Structure formats: C-alpha cells, structure tokens
Amino acid sequence: MTRNPSRGPAAVICGVGAWLPPQVVSNHDLAARLDTSDQWIRERTGIAARRRVGPGVATGDLAVAAGELALKSSGCGAVDMVVLGTTTPDHPCPATAPEVASRLGLTGVGAFDVSAVCSSFLYGLATATGLIAAGIAERVLLIGAETFSSILDPDDRTTAAIFGDGAGAVVLRAGAPTEPGAIGPVLLGSDGTQRDLIKVPAGGSRDRGRAGSDARAALADHYFRMRGGETYRHAVERTTEVARAALDRAGWSVDSVDRFAAHQANARIVNAVSERLGIAEGPRRLSNITRIGNTAAASLPLLLADSAARGTLRPGDRTLLAAFGGGATWGAATVVWPDVTALIP
C-alpha cells in the first residue's frame, strides 16, 4: 500500500460539481429487450434506473460539463492541473484530459488521464494530493467521467443493468491539513493477479495479432466483461480492509464517521462492506445507486456532489471514502466535508 506525503500543503476541496445526461433508462426499459425484470435487477443490484448519453456524446463532453460546474462552485475558474479519471476515454490515444482542459479555457495547464476503473477517483485524489503537497500544482481540477454505455454488451443483462453514464468533479487547492475539506490519508492498493475479474479483452496491445478470432468474437471482445460473483468477494474484502486502514491512518474510530461514501458498485456490495465496518443502515451510508446505477470512475464525485446538494452530506461531516475497481485496484480516504455549494443540475 502507498504511503502519504507527510510534508507540504494539504489538498483541500473547494469546489464540487456533477452532470448527468438527461436520458433515463429504467429497469422496465431493460426488461422490454432483455431476459430480466425490475424485481430481478432491484434484488441483485439495488438499481432502479441509470442514465445514458445520446448519440455522439462522449466522456469528454460529460467531463467538461461537470468540470465547469466544479470550477464555478469553487468561485475561481483557474487551476494549474486537470486530472481525469475514466475507463472510457474519448480515444485510446491521446488522453482525454488535455482536450477537456482546453474546452474549459485552460489550455497550457498540465492535463492527463488516470485509469483505475472504479477506483480512478481515489487514484486521482491521491495524485492530486501528491501534486499539491510537492508544490507541482496549487489548484487541481479532478474529474471522474464515464460513458460506460459505450463499452457495454447490449445483450449482457447483468452489466447493462448495473452501469450508467455520468460525471462528477472536485477542485482541490493548497491549504492546511486542519481545514475542513483537507484530504486526509489516501490509501491505494492493487492486485494484478485479479486482472480478469473486470475486463475489456480487446483493443489493447495484448490483443494485437491474436490469431483465429472471427469478426463476431472480435467485436464481442471489445465489450466490458465482469465476473460478478468473484468481483463481489474481492470488492467486499478489499474495500472493507482499505477503509479500516484509512480510518486507522487518520486516527478515526468507525463510530466517529458521520458519512460513508462508498463507490456505488452494487447496493449488495455497499451493504456487505458497511455491515462489516459496523456502519448501520441509514443516513450514515450515502447512496444514490437506485437512481443512477454504477458510474465507475464518476461514482464517488457524483455521490459527493449529489449528497451535498440534497443536504444528506453536510459541512463538518467526517466522511470516509472507499472504492474497489478493475485491475484489481482499491483505495480509501478521509475528509471532513467543507462548506461548499455543490452544483448538479
């Protein structure tokens, strides 16, 4: 696991924004074309609806929309670094962040993508925290954005039901570690032996020159695949473990946690992790999965923005963040929620 920089300024959240595409896909919409039902999806995932982008809309578009709102929320349009966490970049090459930065009027700043699937936001948060602590950046726009629908197999009833599109963003500025909004210890981990749990098999260098695959198989290999049962087990174990470690590093007891912001993977996973941590069902567990599903890299900033805007996450709340994603990757962090106005249309 990673260690945190112990010197230099802290990264402090000073702006929050999120954006969701308007098209809602309900469980009934999915049941009309797949062998599934509203009850089946709700029981296994806790999801009732998810958002989908319209034709021609890409991850960069969602990232710009969320980034703009986060910058507005921060009260200052200027940052000197843009970090974008995503599983679904606009192109395999180049990264999406530089174009997003330019569209936000930030041409010239450092900009790059971070890829850790559903853990991307926490990997980005660790990166932003380090950049600020090292004096490389003073203000960082950190975005999590996905058009997950672009890699979903339309015939896979499991993944089609779970994943949705959306984007969330925060602005982090250099500040003092004792301020509200200061990011506490960030812990990251990975286990490459579990690389096949969550995967898009084709499209990378590993895929080049593969012999014997017919066109149909080749097309199918460009879709996102997930081994649900195994992912559940690893997600529950690793998220619980890293969340406990982050609390330990921060010197927080579980009882002192006001809000648990878990990556909205699947309600069953979030519940299993919460139960193991000893965080009872109720307002301490932030949740928006029923309305928007699992938005992967966008999940945590969307949850924070959504909860802050609805008043279920309030200034001063001691908040624990945790996620598990493909790779496998995982991470956790703590923050005392600051007094910011979250902008989410």
Added chain:
Amino acid sequence: MYEDVKTLLMTSFQVVKEDFHDEVTLEELGLDSLDLVELSMRLEDFGAAVTDDELAELQRLDAVVELLEQRCAVKEGR
C-alpha cells in the same frame, strides 16, 4: 454446526425459522447467486472453505453442513 449455520442464515440472510425443513435447499431458502458468495465468505468463519460454486452444486443445506464439518475435521487433524 447445523444449528450455527441455521442461525447465520436467519440473522444475515433474512431466512425465517419456518422455512427450514429436512432436505431444504439454499434456493428454497431464497438465496441467489450473490447470497451464495456471501454465505461462502461467512462460512470461512467456521474454520474451513466451501466455495459458492460448491454451494450452488450441493444446494441441500444438510449436505453443505456435512462438507463443512468434514473440512473442519481435516483441518483440525481429526
């Protein structure tokens, strides 16, 4: 051990006492595929591993407990 597993199913899997009967299966108790993974993880606390695939294959609760007891005995060197 059967009673302990029964208690686990009632406290953590919303199974009610009336649902149990001789030869009852996990499916009859309302456990879906994710529940089998969760049950497999919880059974590790008893001292031995039974995978979710094995649970799905065995189905009958008495057979699951029998396998769990055998593995615990092997592990304890009995």
